[in-house]
Amino acid sequence: MTLSELCxxxxxxxxxxxxxxxxxxxxxxxxxxxxxxxxxxxxxxxELPIARGWGTGGLQVTLSLVGPRDTVKVIDQGDDQSVNAxxxxxxxxxxSGVDTTIDTLAATLIQSxxxxxxxxxxxxxxxxxxxxxxxxxxRATPSMTIAREMHADADYAxxxxxxxxxxxxxxxxxxxxxxxxxxxxxxxxxxxxxPRWDNPKLHQxxxxxxxxxxxxxxxxxxxxxxxxxxxxxxxxxxKIESQHGRRDRLTGAxxxxxxxxxxxxxxxxxxxxxxxxxxxxxxxxxxxxxALGATYYDDFGDFYxxxxxxx
Amino acid sequence: MYVxxxxxxxxxxxxxxxxxxxxxxxxxxxxxxxxxTLPYLVDRVMAEGSLYAPQLAALAIAQTGGDxxxxxxxxxxYRSTVPRxxxxxxxxxxxxxxxxxxxxxxxxxxxxxxLGPTLDYSHRIxxxxxxxxxxxxxxxxxxxxxxxRGYPSVADWHRINGLLPPTPTIERPVxxxxxxxxxxxxxFPAPRAHRLQSLARAETGGVLxxxxxxxxxxxxxxxxxxxxxxxxxxxxxxHPVTGTAFSLGRARISACEVVxxxxxxxxxxxxxTLGWNEVKTISGAMLDMEMDKxxxxxxxxxxxxxxxTEAVESSGFCIHxxxxxxxxxxxxxxxxxxxxxxxxxxxxxxxxxxxxxxEDEEALA
Numbered sequence: 283m284t285l286s287e288l289c290x291x292x293x294x295x296x297x298x299x300x301x302x303x304x305x306x307x308x309x310x311x312x313x314x315x316x317x318x319x320x321x322x323x324x325x326x327x328x329e330l331p332i333a334r335g336w337g338t339g340g341l342q343v344t345l346s347l348v349g350p351r352d353t354v355k356v357i358d359q360g361d362d363q364s365v366n367a368x369x370x371x372x373x374x375x376x377x378s379g380v381d382t383t384i385d386t387l388a389a390t391l392i393q394s395x396x397x398x399x400x401x402x403x404x405x406x407x408x409x410x411x412x413x414x415x416x417x418x419x420x421r422a423t424p425s426m427t428i429a430r431e432m433h434a435d436a437d438y439a440x441x442x443x444x445x446x447x448x449x450x451x452x453x454x455x456x457x458x459x460x461x462x463x464x465x466x467x468x469x470x471x472x473x474x475x476x477p478r479w480d481n482p483k484l485h486q487x488x489x490x491x492x493x494x495x496x497x498x499x500x501x502x503x504x505x506x507x508x509x510x511x512x513x514x515x516x517x518x519x520x521k522i523e524s525q526h527g528r529r530d531r532l533t534g535a536x537x538x539x540x541x542x543x544x545x546x547x548x549x550x551x552x553x554x555x556x557x558x559x560x561x562x563x564x565x566x567x568x569x570x571x572x573a574l575g576a577t578y579y580d581d582f583g584d585f586y587x588x589x590x591x592x593x
Numbered sequence: 594m595y596v597x598x599x600x601x602x603x604x605x606x607x608x609x610x611x612x613x614x615x616x617x618x619x620x621x622x623x624x625x626x627x628x629x630t631l632p633y634l635v636d637r638v639m640a641e642g643s644l645y646a647p648q649l650a651a652l653a654i655a656q657t658g659g660d661x662x663x664x665x666x667x668x669x670x671y672r673s674t675v676p677r678x679x680x681x682x683x684x685x686x687x688x689x690x691x692x693x694x695x696x697x698x699x700x701x702x703x704x705x706x707x708l709g710p711t712l713d714y715s716h717r718i719x720x721x722x723x724x725x726x727x728x729x730x731x732x733x734x735x736x737x738x739x740x741x742r743g744y745p746s747v748a749d750w751h752r753i754n755g756l757l758p759p760t761p762t763i764e765r766p767v768x769x770x771x772x773x774x775x776x777x778x779x780x781f782p783a784p785r786a787h788r789l790q791s792l793a794r795a796e797t798g799g800v801l802x803x804x805x806x807x808x809x810x811x812x813x814x815x816x817x818x819x820x821x822x823x824x825x826x827x828x829x830x831x832h833p834v835t836g837t838a839f840s841l842g843r844a845r846i847s848a849c850e851v852v853x854x855x856x857x858x859x860x861x862x863x864x865x866t867l868g869w870n871e872v873k874t875i876s877g878a879m880l881d882m883e884m885d886k887x888x889x890x891x892x893x894x895x896x897x898x899x900x901x902t903e904a905v906e907s908s909g910f911c912i913h914x915x916x917x918x919x920x921x922x923x924x925x926x927x928x929x930x931x932x933x934x935x936x937x938x939x940x941x942x943x944x945x946x947x948x949x950x951x952e953d954e955e956a957l958a
Contacts, residue, residue: 301676307776324778329669334909336916359920365608366916368601396920414913427781427896452932453939458925477924497906499778523927542923555920 298345299377304328308346308501312492315503320465322416322433327499337370337395338496340412344374344393347408353381355389360397360539360555367395384558387575396459398480400538400556401575402586403489405506411474413495416502418462418472438470441513449518461520463510470513471502479522479539482590483578484510519592525583528552533563537583616658627651636845636868637661641904642668643775643794645844645867662908665796669905672775680768682829682838686848687743689824696747697818698852704744709823747820748850748861756859781896788884791899792877793866799902803892804876807883811890816862816882819852823869849874851882 296302304326311325330338348354356371358364362384370393371382383389386399395412403409419429422440432438441462448456459475463484473481474493484491484504494501504510512520528540531551538559540552554560559577566572578586585591628635628651638650642665650668657663693709696702708714720728751757774790783791792800808815825843832839848865862882864874884895891897901907 295674299674301674303676304673324780326776326778328673329666329905330673331667331670333666333912334906335911335913336909338909359917361917363601364917365601365605369605372602372605395916396918414910425894425896426900453935454928454932456928456932458928459921475921475924477920478927479924497910521931523924524931539920541919542926 295377297378298348298374299330300328300342300345304342305346308342311501312343312346312503315492315501316490316505318469319505319508320469320471320502322500322502324499325501327496330496332369332373334497335414336366337393337412339494339498339501340393340395340410340496341370341374342496343410343492343494343501344391345377347410348374348378348380348391350379352378352390353383353388355383355386355392355558356394357392357397357399357556357558358395360399360541361557363557384561386556386558387573396475396477397539397555398476398483398578400554400559400577400579402578403483403487405488407489409489409491411476411491411493413472413474413493413498413500415460416472416493416495416498416500418460418470433469436468438464441470445513445515455514455518455521462513464513465504465510466508471504471510473510477523477539478512478520479525479579481510481512481520482522482585482587485590486510486587514592522591530554530560530563532560533567535560535563537579537581538577619652619655624648624651624655627654632845633869634659634661636870637797638664638668640867640870640873641665641794641796642672643867644668644672662904665904666909679830679833681841682831683766683768684826684829686746686822689743689822689826689846689848690843691740691744691822691824693823694744694820695818696820698747698820702747702820703750704741707740707744748852751819751852751859757861779899783895783899788881788895788899789864791903792864792881794904795873795877795899795902796904796907797870797873799904799907800873800876800880803898803902804879807879807890807892808876811892812879812883816851816853816879818875818878819850819861821847821849821871821875823847823871845869847871847874849878851875851878853882 298305300308307326311323315321315323327339328342330341332338332341344354354371354374356362356367356374358367361367362371374380374393375382386392386401386403389407391408391410392399392403393410393412398409398411417426417429418441419432419438422444423429423432432440445455448454457478459477460472461478461481462470463473463481465471471493473484486507486509487504488506490506491504492501493503514520523539525537525540528542529536529552530538530540531543531553533554535554539555541555542550543553544550554563562572562574566574576586580586628647631651631654632647634654635647635650638653638661639645639647641661642650642653644650646668649671650664653664653667654661656667691707691709693711694704694707696706722728748757749760752759772784772786774787774794777787779787779791806812824846826846827843828841829838830841831837845868846865847869848863849871851862853860853862860882862878862880864877864881866873866877880892880898883893884898886893
């Protein structure tokens, strides 16, 4: 028996890159964020070997949660093949040895930038959203100190005023992605720059959503089965992006979030933004036996929580 | 292992290969050469990378072709993988092994003005002859007497003369209990330790830009450099069992203290950093003093200064704009088109009454 036989084999890096103290801190902050839905929990935020602002917040959460039995999916703008998604997936797999997938149904952990998949996520799945700016009040005040006070007081008058001004000036709500939501009837939260199409998917969802901003050092959560309501008036309603007349150029699918692809003649064609879903539709058209999950919006464009979207 | 997708991975792998091929081979002698011949660049990468390791900093510079932001990121990312094993003993100004210390506040100071190594008073002329022949520096003049072990602090002279309050007597600080900006999220108003640590790690150009804005006219004051120091600091540890102090080596550090006359008292501003970097420590010391003011110029706000001079966060966020944003852009386009359509429908209603094109109304629904 030698000493080297008794020792664990030396490793250049900890499992899943982060050292145990960093992971412990992150897990504690995640638990706190789940306990206070929509509340931004500050955390130290370690530097990772990818640039800040490229998903380091989401990546830290993923690395602190991932285990050998997980299956990880990574998307950017809905696309598994996007270069940064490919890079993050490559890094997670390299540092943790997990299986990766493009199938939403098969993933236990989904790290995403700017999209929620089209197939309904189920209990036990975790969606990790990368967040550039966690602060929905940023346009009202650039100061984190003042914004924190406003959250503490639930002082969101300026958000309602902002919506009112949009209607007065433009006749419509003019917010694009990152449309603010009220979580659990307490905290106004930025859902990260997901399109408005994806906002309702967070409401009373079966899965856990974790949102993490590495550069800004804040993480927050939407626990399963929590109310998440877009800010809207009783008589003027929040509207999702119109997919009216849009048809996926590969599969003919409709009523899903489409990427608009500019054409040389000045027109546009459309392609499903959720490429994992598109991939399954294509394979099914080619006669493969593919398990398709139910989607948040059905083939008529109706949302699965009837009555949640008002018109 | 099942690997999800290959297309994107091949593309990024090819892009990195091309970058490395253009930069040429990485050789040990090249890395050693950087460490020996570019000490100020190595210092800057260590300070902003928040990791004192000249060899690794030289490697980071070599590996990134001299892209300082990338080199700093390499150091910070490496830093995330190494555990913190121990804390060095605290040191004070007078413990430093000083090679240069000057004060602009007095013609002469106790211990004397020590010019040390500097280009301050030289002609900034390109030595073009070095393009064809080796230019060997002259041998420095022998010292007449050995340098003293330490130099007294100029601020202590102010204190003796009642111009500054005495140094507060605090318990010997326990390093492990000090607020640590790499382990705690920063909140404002920040503990003094967080502020000084953030300035020590801050990006030199950012600190200079904000400091210069303040110096040039957006500040309220024109402080005086009380003392600027370039020095070596002993890094001393205590043995965890015996408690015996032992040296781990020496680190190059720089520090600057500025002083301002407030009519009935003096006030100080301070910044120190790893490596020798006078521009950053002078700018940082000015900002340290200004950040206590109530006046709301951005360069006087601690939150503004500390957030926006963070080397890795600012550069990383800047380059993230290269990432695809088509989903968010399209979401904005949808809102814009809706506004235009609403205007159009209203205009038609006004002109041709109720019979608005049904297609428009459908699209709006």
